[in-house]
Amino acid sequence: MFQQFKNIDKAFKYIRLFSFSLIVANIIICCYVINKAFNIATHEKSKILVLANGKLMEAVSTTRKEVAEVEIRDHVKVFHYYFFTASPDMDAIKKNITKALYLADGSAKAEYDNLQESNYYSGLVASNITQSIDADSVSVNLNSDPAQFIYYGKLRIVRTTSILTRSIVSTGQIRITESVSDNNPHGFLIEKWRIVDNRDITLQKR
Numbered sequence: 001m002f003q004q005f006k007n008i009d010k011a012f013k014y015i016r017l018f019s020f021s022l023i024v025a026n027i028i029i030c031c032y033v034i035n036k037a038f039n040i041a042t043h044e045k046s047k048i049l050v051l052a053n054g055k056l057m058e059a060v061s062t063t064r065k066e067v068a069e070v071e072i073r074d075h076v077k078v079f080h081y082y083f084f085t086a087s088p089d090m091d092a093i094k095k096n097i098t099k100a101l102y103l104a105d106g107s108a109k110a111e112y113d114n115l116q117e118s119n120y121y122s123g124l125v126a127s128n129i130t131q132s133i134d135a136d137s138v139s140v141n142l143n144s145d146p147a148q149f150i151y152y153g154k155l156r157i158v159r160t161t162s163i164l165t166r167s168i169v170s171t172g173q174i175r176i177t178e179s180v181s182d183n184n185p186h187g188f189l190i191e192k193w194r195i196v197d198n199r200d201i202t203l204q205k206r
Contacts, residue, residue: 068142069142076138079108080135081133082099082100083111084133087130088129097112105175108190131155131156131158135153136154138151148173148174154201162204163203165201167199167201168195169195174189175188
């Protein structure tokens, strides 16, 4: 009879241990589910949906540093495009130069003044020369303060009788102005800009 009581007591202990373990496991599972649901709800609330061309797309937020290199490369390319693109029209040249000077400091203005004083632009107009530039690459070093860049491109000068291709390599540094406008959409300013290589590559007859 005592043995039977012992077996009942032992069985009760097992049931109590099993029940306690089950309760603890349920609490852990409930905590995990609540935490997961909270994280999902927070993530869904942070989503920004944008309607573009009739399609609903999710906008992803990133820090300025994550996209800085891409923005700097684009800023540098746009500056060089406006500074070097020219047609035999003084008004068009001045319009492009004005756009370029919004993206850089006095170093770009000094380079423009040198070209202006040497009658470079009046020579383009007088000789019906068109000038265009293609960017090969832009190297950006974000580890330095301020960030440094090296631009590699090719300048194409089309004359009446020939097409001259020249290399363009320039360097400079980037200042973050945080002032974004239509004239400077990235909020960067090129400083200490200088051309380090500008030599002839090919000359083709037309």
